[in-house]
Amino acid sequence: MKKVLLFGDPGIDDAIAIIYALLNPEIDLVGVVTGFGNVDEKQATDNAAYLLQLGGRPDIPIIRGAKGPFSGEIVTYYPEIHGPEGLGPIRPPENFTANVRDFNFAFELIRKYKDELTIVDTGRSTSLAAAYLLLGEDIVNSVQDIYLMGGAFNYPGNVTAVAEANFHGDPIATDLVLEKGRDITIIPLNVTNHSIVTPQMIDVISAQQQNPFSTLIKPIYEYYTNAYKELIPGLNGSPMHDAITLFAVVNPHYFQYISRRVRVDTSEKSRGRTIADFRVKPDAEPLVTLDRIALSFDYHAYIKDFMKIMTSSLTHNK
Ligand code: BDR
Ligand code: CA
Numbered sequence: 001m002k003k004v005l006l007f008g009d010p011g012i013d014d015a016i017a018i019i020y021a022l023l024n025p026e027i028d029l030v031g032v033v034t035g036f037g038n039v040d041e042k043q044a045t046d047n048a049a050y051l052l053q054l055g056g057r058p059d060i061p062i063i064r065g066a067k068g069p070f071s072g073e074i075v076t077y078y079p080e081i082h083g084p085e086g087l088g089p090i091r092p093p094e095n096f097t098a099n100v101r102d103f104n105f106a107f108e109l110i111r112k113y114k115d116e117l118t119i120v121d122t123g124r125s126t127s128l129a130a131a132y133l134l135l136g137e138d139i140v141n142s143v144q145d146i147y148l149m150g151g152a153f154n155y156p157g158n159v160t161a162v163a164e165a166n167f168h169g170d171p172i173a174t175d176l177v178l179e180k181g182r183d184i185t186i187i188p189l190n191v192t193n194h195s196i197v198t199p200q201m202i203d204v205i206s207a208q209q210q211n212p213f214s215t216l217i218k219p220i221y222e223y224y225t226n227a228y229k230e231l232i233p234g235l236n237g238s239p240m241h242d243a244i245t246l247f248a249v250v251n252p253h254y255f256q257y258i259s260r261r262v263r264v265d266t267s268e269k270s271r272g273r274t275i276a277d278f279r280v281k282p283d284a285e286p287l288v289t290l291d292r293i294a295l296s297f298d299y300h301a302y303i304k305d306f307m308k309i310m311t312s313s314l315t316h317n318k
Contacts, residue, residue, distance in 0.1 A: 009037025009123035012224040017242035022055040035065035039086035049098035065127030069170035088223025122242035129173035149245040151188040151274035168272030175264040195244035198237035259290040
């Protein structure tokens with residue numbers, strides 16, 4: 001079982017990723033670090049708390065992360081894709097128990113679990129970059145590995161022609177993480193745009209009623225899919241950018257990778273663009289300084305797993 005510290009900005013696809021993690025017997029979710037992104041940090045925290053409560057795991061710590069990017073600029077949120085409160089038409093209830101912690105609790109978890117821990121970042125990179133700055137790279141790099149959802153390699157962006165939303169949201173932070181980090185796997189739009197879940201699949205999941213998420217899943221999915229219909233006409237469904245990143249953590253063999261040193265453009269004009277040198281070179285760099293970029297995957301294996309996990313019941317004692 002993989003111990004996962006998830007950084008995210010729930011947000012519909014982050015919410016589905018949290019549900020996937022709670023239901024997956026191979027994932028031990030040790031904490032959720034919430035930050036600005038799809039919604040503001042406070043809303044992301046409330047949404048994570050609601051999902052953990054619904055899943056019967058209010059004990060899992062929710063760690064309050066970054067409220068904005070390193071640049072200090074005013075943040076743009078995405079209510080048209082994720083809904084005004086980040087869960088489509090659902091408004092999380094106001095009062096429930098949650099184990100909400102300050103950011104330094106993330107340091108405790110990293111120190112405690114070290115090489116047993118996988119960090120997964122499905123949001124803006126600010127909180128993870130702050131951990132590098134405050135805790136130091138030796139300690140953060142003592143974790144087993146790091147997975148980042150973001151970027152687009154020689155592939156169209158989703159917030160600009162060249163940039164993906166997570167890496168665009170705080171390019172200084174993502175660049176810092178890539179510069180200081182080790183054992184990083186990137187799951188970019190090249191992969192996640194193809195992680196399409198169809199309305200028919202969601203009908204099956206919500207009809208099974210095997211877990212407490214079955215009534216939530218359909219309305220949040222429909223909101224997200226309607227938004228995607230506007231963004232990418234002709235798509236039969238919507239991509240699960242963040243859930244497929246967790247699928248990759250426990251099923252890395254279903255992906256094909258290329259290893260390159262990756263940086264992120266922080267300039268105004270092409271902000272958030274991922275830069276990797278794909279030229280064939282005689283002097284190969286040592287693997288340790290390279291980032292592993294997923295470029296394709298086995299869609300059928302992913303869907304088979306997604307359906308199995310999302311229609312399963314909760315195992316509280318995992
Ligand atoms: C990523 O950006 C966010 O809006 C989504 O939650 C996902 O993590 C996709 O570009
Ligand atoms: Ca996200």
